[in-house]
Amino acid sequence: MRLLPVVRALLFAATPVAIYLALGHFEPRQVIPLLLVLAGLRLLTSGKGATATRGGQRWLLVGALLTLAALVAISNSETVLRLYPVIVNLAMLSLFAHSLINPPTVIERIARLQRPDLPPEGVAYTRKVTQLWCAFFIVNGAIAAYTAVLASREAWAWYNGGVAYALMGLLFVGEWLYRRRHVGASR
Template sequence: MLGRFEPRWLAVLLCAMALLRAFATRERIWLFAAAGTALLALWATAFNASLPLKLYPALVNAAMLLLFGLSLRFPPSAVERLARLQEPDLPPEAVAYTRRVTQMWCGFFILNGGIAVITALWSSERVWALYNGLIAYVLMGTLFAGEWLVRERVKARRHG
C-alpha cells in the first residue's frame, strides 16, 4: 500500500483512525497514542515520507507496553481486568497468574516493537510489510493460543 499511495494521504487516514479509536475508547493511553500518531502523520505529510508510517507499529507496541506495564505498577494488571470480566471473584493464585501473563505480554511488546523499529529502519518495505502485516499477528495469535492452553491446564489442576 505504501508503494501505491503517497505517504501523506496514508498519514491522514492513519491519523483519522487513531483519533477515532482514541475518542471511542476514551482511555488516556489511546489519546497519547493518537498524539504520537499525529506527530508521525505530520512528519509523513510535511516530507511525503513513508518512514513515519512504517514506525506506526512500533508506536502501537509502545502504547500497549505502557498500558500493560503501568497496570503492573498500579494493579489490577491488564490481564486481571480482562479475566474479571468473566470471573469476577478470582482466587489469589489466579491473580498471581494474571500478573505473570501481563509480564509476558510486556516482554512480547518489547520484542515485537523492537523488531518493528528494526524493520522500519533497516529493511525493505516488503520485509517490513511481511513482518508487521503478517508475522507479528501470527506471533500474537500463537502467544494467545499458548497462554489459553496453559490457562486451561492450570484451571484443570485447580479443579481436579
C-alpha cells in the first residue's frame, strides 16, 4: 500500500477542519502558523510523480498561500482565512488547465503510469477528462468562495472539509466506472 497519497489526501481534508477547530479558540491571525504547517506538509509530500505540481506552479501556490497568510495577518479576518480552499481550487485549476495548453495533460500522465503506450484515442479521452476536472475546480472553487463569504463557519467547514472531497471522490469513481465500461470495452 502506498502511504504517501493517503497522507496527502488526509492533509487536504484536514485543513478546513483544523481551521474550523482553531477558530473556536484563536483569532484568525493566530491560525496562520497551523495553515502554513499543513500547507508545507502537503507541498513536501507532493513528490515528483504524475500529479505533482510543476516547479513554477508549485511556487505560484506557495506565493498565493503566503499572500493569503499576510492578508490574514494584516486584517485578522476570518473571511479572508476561509478563502484558503478557493486558493487550492484555483491552484488545481491552474495545474490542470496549464496541462491542456502544454501537454501531456495531468490525466494523461496518470494514465501513462499504467499504460505507457497510450493510443491516440486514449490521449484524446484523457484530455476530455482533464477538461472535466477543470470544470469541477471552477464550480467547486465558486462554492468554496460562496461558503467563505456568505455561509456560517460550520457550513464552510462542512462543505470544504467533507462535501467537496466526497464530490471529488464521486467524480473520480464515476469516471473510473465509465472508463471501465465504455472506454475499456472498445479495446
